[in-house]
Amino acid sequence: MLRRLDHTGFAVKDLEAAIALFRDVLAADVGPIFEDPLQRVRLCFASYDGGRVELIAPLGDDSPVTRVLAQGGGGTYHLCYETDDLDAEVARLRKQRFLPTGPAQPAVAFGGRRVIFLFHQVAKLIELVESTAK
Amino acid sequence: MIDDRLRTILADVLELEPGTISDATAAGEVKSWDSVRHLQLVLAVEGEFDVAFDPEEIPTLTSARAIHDALAARGVL
Numbered sequence: 532m533l534r535r536l537d538h539t540g541f542a543v544k545d546l547e548a549a550i551a552l553f554r555d556v557l558a559a560d561v562g563p564i565f566e567d568p569l570q571r572v573r574l575c576f577a578s579y580d581g582g583r584v585e586l587i588a589p590l591g592d593d594s595p596v597t598r599v600l601a602q603g604g605g606g607t608y609h610l611c612y613e614t615d616d617l618d619a620e621v622a623r624l625r626k627q628r629f630l631p632t633g634p635a636q637p638a639v640a641f642g643g644r645r646v647i648f649l650f651h652q653v654a655k656l657i658e659l660v661e662s663t664a665k
Numbered sequence: 666m667i668d669d670r671l672r673t674i675l676a677d678v679l680e681l682e683p684g685t686i687s688d689a690t691a692a693g694e695v696k697s698w699d700s701v702r703h704l705q706l707v708l709a710v711e712g713e714f715d716v717a718f719d720p721e722e723i724p725t726l727t728s729a730r731a732i733h734d735a736l737a738a739r740g741v742l
Contacts, residue, residue, distance in 0.1 A: 595700070598699070602700075602701065625717060630704055630707055630708050630723065631720035632723070633720055634720045647720075651708075
């Protein structure tokens with residue numbers, strides 16, 4: 532089952548500029564920058580008492596975030612949920628017409644825990660992250 | 666020859682005239698076939714034909730022929 536909402540994904544073209552905005556103007560605690568060669572992104576978390584925002588910039592023209600920026604100009608584009616059993620949750624959501632956009636992969640920003648993105652006609656793009664490394 | 670149900674889905678999702686769609690219709694040649702429409706297209710095909718594609722297979726379904734072949738491999742065409 533889904534345990535909790537982990538973060539909101541926020542696509543940006545310029546990560547350093549977005550960090551400055553969220554830290555200096557929007558009063559977030561901004562963590563370290565990660566580079567994830569599998570996901571083809573650079574990212575960091577902007578955290579608040581009630582949640583956190585994942586600031587994500589493309590790592591190269593073949594990044595999925597490049598396409599997000601080209602299509603919508605960036606901003607909020609996915610919600611990430613934590614789950615105890617990623618494979619079971621994917622199977623459950625698959626029956627509810629959520630479509631994986633690719634296989635589950637380990638993510639640098641989550642200490643190697645696997646993540647997977649799924650698309651739904653109404654919910655749009657969601658991400659699942661497993662709660663413990665397996 | 667392309668299946669009529671598949672042609673209808675391609676036309677609806679990609680906003681194309683059905684008569685312009687052939688086996689050779691492919692993502693690289695159709696401007697509206699972007700990454701989001703691709704996911705919408707695969708969802709529509711799965712719903713119509715009651716199949717579920719593997720995650721590794723979904724990015725390869727980038728032409729009418731490829732989708733047709735994937736459906737044929739599942740015995741629904």
